[in-house]
Amino acid sequence: MKLNSVDISKTASASSIVFEALRKAIIEGDVKEGEPLRQDEIARMFNTSRIPVREAISRLEEQGLVKTQRYKGAVVSGLSATEAEEIFDFRALIEPEVIRRAVPLMSAETLESARSSWAAFSASSDPMSWGDLNRDFHSTLYLASGLQYHLDVIDNAMDRIDRYLRAQLVMSNGMERANEEHIAIWEACVAGNAKQAAELTRLHISGARESLIQNINSLR
Amino acid sequence: MKLNSVDISKTASASSIVFEALRKAIIEGDVKEGEPLRQDEIARMFNTSRIPVREAISRLEEQGLVKTQRYKGAVVSGLSATEAEEIFDFRALIEPEVIRRAVPLMSAETLESARSSWAAFSASSDPMSWGDLNRDFHSTLYLASGLQYHLDVIDNAMDRIDRYLRAQLVMSNGMERANEEHIAIWEACVAGNAKQAAELTRLHISGARESLIQNINSLR
DNA sequence: ATATTGTAAATTGGATCCAATATGAAATAG
DNA sequence: CTATTTCATATTGGATCCAATTTACAATAT
Numbered sequence: 001m002k003l004n005s006v007d008i009s010k011t012a013s014a015s016s017i018v019f020e021a022l023r024k025a026i027i028e029g030d031v032k033e034g035e036p037l038r039q040d041e042i043a044r045m046f047n048t049s050r051i052p053v054r055e056a057i058s059r060l061e062e063q064g065l066v067k068t069q070r071y072k073g074a075v076v077s078g079l080s081a082t083e084a085e086e087i088f089d090f091r092a093l094i095e096p097e098v099i100r101r102a103v104p105l106m107s108a109e110t111l112e113s114a115r116s117s118w119a120a121f122s123a124s125s126d127p128m129s130w131g132d133l134n135r136d137f138h139s140t141l142y143l144a145s146g147l148q149y150h151l152d153v154i155d156n157a158m159d160r161i162d163r164y165l166r167a168q169l170v171m172s173n174g175m176e177r178a179n180e181e182h183i184a185i186w187e188a189c190v191a192g193n194a195k196q197a198a199e200l201t202r203l204h205i206s207g208a209r210e211s212l213i214q215n216i217n218s219l220r
Numbered sequence: 221m222k223l224n225s226v227d228i229s230k231t232a233s234a235s236s237i238v239f240e241a242l243r244k245a246i247i248e249g250d251v252k253e254g255e256p257l258r259q260d261e262i263a264r265m266f267n268t269s270r271i272p273v274r275e276a277i278s279r280l281e282e283q284g285l286v287k288t289q290r291y292k293g294a295v296v297s298g299l300s301a302t303e304a305e306e307i308f309d310f311r312a313l314i315e316p317e318v319i320r321r322a323v324p325l326m327s328a329e330t331l332e333s334a335r336s337s338w339a340a341f342s343a344s345s346d347p348m349s350w351g352d353l354n355r356d357f358h359s360t361l362y363l364a365s366g367l368q369y370h371l372d373v374i375d376n377a378m379d380r381i382d383r384y385l386r387a388q389l390v391m392s393n394g395m396e397r398a399n400e401e402h403i404a405i406w407e408a409c410v411a412g413n414a415k416q417a418a419e420l421t422r423l424h425i426s427g428a429r430e431s432l433i434q435n436i437n438s439l440r
Numbered sequence: 441a442t443a444t445t446g447t448a449a450a451t452t453g454g455a456t457c458c459a460a461t462a463t464g465a466a467a468t469a470g
Numbered sequence: 471c472t473a474t475t476t477c478a479t480a481t482t483g484g485a486t487c488c489a490a491t492t493t494a495c496a497a498t499a500t
Contacts, residue, residue: 012290013290015278051271051274054271054275055274055275055278056278058235058275058276058278058279058282059278059279059281059282061279062278062279062282062283063282064372070232070233083368083369086367086368086369086370087369089367090314090369090370090373093313093314093317094310094313094314097313147306147309148303148306149303149306149307149310149377149380150306150310152284153310153373153376156373157369160369
C-alpha cells in the first residue's frame with residue numbers, strides 16, 4: 001500500500017520557537033535595550049521549562065542580540081551611535097558587492113518579486129510593516145546572488161540595526177526617500193546595470209547612516 | 221582599610237568551556253566534517269551533564285559550525301569548495317577595508333606586536349601553530365581599527381575556513397609565501413600607506429583563494 | 441542619618457529524570 | 471533469500487529538582 005505522503009511539517013523544537021520569538025521581539029524593539037530576559041517569565045509565556053529558553057538565549061548571545069553575565073542573566077544589548085554607524089558602514093561595504101554580483105543572475109521572477117515588494121512597501125500605510133517590507137525588497141534582490149554566506153551575514157547586520165532602521169523610516173521623509181531609492185535600484189537591476197545598482201545601494205545605505213547621525217545629534 | 225583587590229577571575233561557566241573546546245576542535249579539524257557530536261559522550265569528557273553541552277551546541281549552530289536535526293543531533297558542518305571560495309571572497313572584500321581604516325590608527329605598540337607576530341610565524345617550524353600565528357598577525361593589525369563588529373564578523377569567517385587555511389599553509393610553499401606577504405603588509409603599515417596595505421591584504425586573501433581552488437582541482 | 445552586616449528571596453547554572461523519536465537488529469511474511 | 475515488520479536500544483528534547491550566586495531589604499552599629 002502506498003499513501004500520499006502528507007508532509008507533516010514537524011513542529012519545530014521549543015527552543016527554536018522561543019528563539020525566533022525572542023529574536024523578533026528584540027529586533028522590533030518590543031523588548032527594550034538593557035531590559036533583562038527572565039528565564040522563568042519567558043518559560044511561562046511559552047508553556048515550557050527554562051531549558052529551551054536557555055538554549056534560545058545562548059543563540060541570541062552568539063548573534064550579539066543579548067549579553068549575559070554569569071548568575072546575572074541576559075539583557076538586550078543596545079547599540080551606541082558609534083556601533084550603529086559601524087554596522088551601516090559594514091552594510092555599505094558588503095551589500096553593493098552582493099547586488100553587483102546578483103544583477104547578472106536575476107531572473108524575471110526575481111525582478112517581478114522585487115517589484116511587488118517595493119510596491120507593497122510603497123503602498124503600505126502601516127509604519128509597523130515598513131521594516132519587514134524594506135528587508136523583503138533588498139533580500140529578494142540579494143538572494144539572486146546565490147551567496148549564502150554573504151546573505152547570512154547581512155541578515156545578522158540587519159537584525160542588529162533593525163530598530164534604528166525602523167526609526168529612520170518613520171522619521172521625517174524617511175519612508176518616501178527609501179521608496180524612491182528602491183525604485184531606482186530596481187530599475188538599475190531591470191536594466192542589467194550591475195555597477196549602477198551597486199552604487200545606488202551604497203548611497204541608499206550611507207544615506208540612512210547619515211540621517212541616523214542627524215537624528216542622534218538632534219536629540220542632544 | 222584598603223586591600224589590593226585581587227582579581228579573582230571567576231571560573232567560566234561549563235557551557236562556555238564546552239563551547240570553546242568544541243569550537244577549537246572543529247576549526248582545527250580535530251573532529252571531522254560530518255562527524256556527529258554525541259551529547260552524552262561530550263558531557264562525560266567534561267564531567268558535566270548534557271545541559272551545558274546542549275547550550276554549547278546551540279551556539280555552535282548559530283555560528284554555522286554544526287548543523288542539527290531534531291532528534292538526530294548535531295554534525296560538524298563541512299564546506300563545499302564553492303562555499304569556501306565564497307568565504308574567501310567575503311574576506312577579500314572586508315579585510316582590506318578594515319586594514320585601510322586601521323593603518324592611520326596604528327600605534328607603535330601595535331606595529332611592534334604585529335612584527336613579533338610575523339616573526340614568530342616566520343620562525344615557527346611547527347605546522348600546527350601556523351594557523352594561530354597567522355591569525356594573530358592579521359588580528360593584531362585589524363584590532364587597531366576599533367571596528368568591533370567588523371572584527372567579530374571576520375573572526376567568524378576565519379573560523380569557518382580555518383581548516384582550509386591551515387591546509388594551504390602546509391601545502392607546497394604556502395607558508396613561505398604567506399610569510400613574505402605578511403612582511404610586505406606590515407611594511408606598508410609601518411610606512412602609513414593605508415591603500416597599499418589594503419591592496420596587499422586583498423592580494424594575500426585572493427591568492428589563498430586561488431591556491432585553494434588549485435588544490436581542490438588537483439584532487440580530481 | 442548613614443554605612444555596614446546579616447538574611448531571606450529571587451535568579452541562574454547544572455544534574456537527573458522522563459518522554460519522544462530515531463536506529464538497528466531480530467522476527468516474520470512473501 | 472529478500473523485503474517488511476516488530477521491538478529493543480540509543481539518542482535527543484524537555485521537565486523538574488538542587489546548588490551556587492546575586493539581589494533586596496531589614497537589622498545593627500557608628
